[in-house]
Amino acid sequence: MRNIKMTIKYDGSRYKGFQRLKDNDMTIQGKIENVLSKMTNESIEIIGSGRTDMGVHANGQVANFKTDSELSIKKMHDYLYEYLPEDIVIINMEEVDDRFHSRYNAKSKIYLYKIDNNKYHDPFLRKYTTHVEKKLDLELMREASKYLIGEHDFTSFASSKSKKKSNIREIHSIEIKEHHNLVEIYVHGNGFLYNMVRIIVGALLDVGLHRKTPQDIKEMLEFKDRSKASDTAPSKGLILHKVNY
Amino acid sequence: MRNIKMTIKYDGSRYKGFQRLKDNDMTIQGKIENVLSKMTNESIEIIGSGRTDMGVHANGQVANFKTDSELSIKKMHDYLYEYLPEDIVIINMEEVDDRFHSRYNAKSKIYLYKIDNNKYHDPFLRKYTTHVEKKLDLELMREASKYLIGEHDFTSFASSKSKKKSNIREIHSIEIKEHHNLVEIYVHGNGFLYNMVRIIVGALLDVGLHRKTPQDIKEMLEFKDRSKASDTAPSKGLILHKVNY
Known part of the structure; x- marks a missing residue:
């Protein structure tokens, strides 16, 4: 499986925080997972470097996810940019070593x-x-x-x-x-x-x-x-x- | 009558423009006139330096209005700051010569x-x-x-x-x-x-x-x-x- 790392900038004003909540997709994680799952036809789960609370913003949140998709990084990035709401922007996307973990590896x-x-x-x-x-x-x-x-x-x-x-x-x-x-x-x-x-x-x-x-x-x-x-x-x-x- | 000049900063995103429209108070002028009229118990009309369109913002729009109110400028300013929505802020307020007209006098x-x-x-x-x-x-x-x-x-x-x-x-x-x-x-x-x-x-x-x-x-x-x-x-x-x- 490929391991993809994303750097995310978001205006958290409208959201209930980063972490996905049950039965509520007004979270940053929820919005990104929905787009990625649609893009790959897989059920994608992203791992964030940590939570941010309701109303908190990010210049450089980091998250990674595993996928079997063969789409190029550029195609993935373009797809996310097109389908994510305007207040969530992936500013960088790259393929990383299989062992990279956004939370455990954060120094x-x-x-x-x-x-x-x-x-x-x-x-x-x-x-x-x-x-x-x-x-x-x-x-x-x-x-x-x-x-x-x-x-x-x-x-x-x-x-x-x-x-x-x-x-x-x-x-x-x-x-x-x-x-x-x-x-x-x-x-x-x-x-x-x-x-x-x-x-x-x-x-x-x-x-x-x-x-x-x-x-x-x-x-x-x-x-x-x-x-x-x-x-x-x-x-x-x-x-x-x-x-x- | 006193003549009061205001300098106004606003985020125009939510509004239908500066100029008051009939039956619609989602205008900058409408919001300000409503607060001023309540404050003075008069029917206040403000004169802007000009219109701004729907969605246009201002760092320094100027408007003036006439009133018989005897409130101090500071009291008026505090009242406006308290009762105007967060996206409209009066950044300066002063009493000016009776002949001052925001539109006609703009150089x-x-x-x-x-x-x-x-x-x-x-x-x-x-x-x-x-x-x-x-x-x-x-x-x-x-x-x-x-x-x-x-x-x-x-x-x-x-x-x-x-x-x-x-x-x-x-x-x-x-x-x-x-x-x-x-x-x-x-x-x-x-x-x-x-x-x-x-x-x-x-x-x-x-x-x-x-x-x-x-x-x-x-x-x-x-x-x-x-x-x-x-x-x-x-x-x-x-x-x-x-x-x-």
Whole structure:
């Protein structure tokens, strides 16, 4: 069987998340599997690098699937581009080694969180940013972010619904950029717990708005208790930016 | 009576255009008038600098209205921001001289047309750009645009539905910028006929795709015949960028 790897960009606004749900095809996975199954006359199942929640977007989600189809990669790519809805675009498609697995082989991921930090929100960015009216103190946010770098138990920064065996993860870097009041927070790590990026961003926003100090972030982490941390930032500002293999 | 000037940014995707239609409030003007009328308990009519068509956007549409309300500008602005839909944002509001008229006093306008010139369209920009897959020849487009600068009879570049007495207009400049395959065409002129910017862009796209030469644009203009010019470019790439007074 051939093993095909896809890089997917999507506007998640309309969807219930990446992962296919029973009896509901308003998921990214569902939409892609439907088109692929029609194309190949097989029942295709794609393996994503991980889930993204309802309303979360992607610049570079990765998924792979196995098929016996003899169609060329170009033909497959053209077919997907024609039949997928406009808000889901396969930006790269290639044949890979049989052993490649989008989830197991992912070495690290970069998430991007976008904040529209103007007095009034930008109507063109409203679905892809979280609007924060009050000017954020970016220097303080950068200082706070340093406490999260490295290997930590992120229990305080995971949804209490998270059911992973271990809550230890490593954050490689957190970069905070700003251009014309659009703030971009890049979080690079080896893996993420459920809602982890959104809770990290919630904490950084608390610091940027002077509701918490950088030192508070350090303590949040040490508490290992979700109830001690900040609120979860809205899904619409979150983008799965890149998956590294 | 007080005279209030507003600068309006909107995502026109959902609307039937700027101008209020009878029995249909899915217009920008209708939405704003409804909120203003509720706020003031008066029947407010706003005067826009001009119409924008169904699906066209604005970064800086200007409109003014008269009112006897004694509310502060800040209160009015906050009220509008709260009650207007998310895709219509008043970005500036100020009290102006009684004689100010958004349409009659407009000295010039800048329209912006955005083209996503990547092989696959960007899902996040799909409603605010026109996608052109084949690489555009921007140098040739810039050469062609020079023939349109200055005072001309733009009959070939106006919808045949246009009913203006004179089709003579002056284009001050056409600037074509490009950044990461996002092409931006800024058209600055003293006034525009119906569909004029979209037909100009249609002609420039024909040149950029080598379907027409820059010399053809010169001839289109001289023909003074709409049927001799290019197709009208889609509305979704067009943005009323700025109105100068």
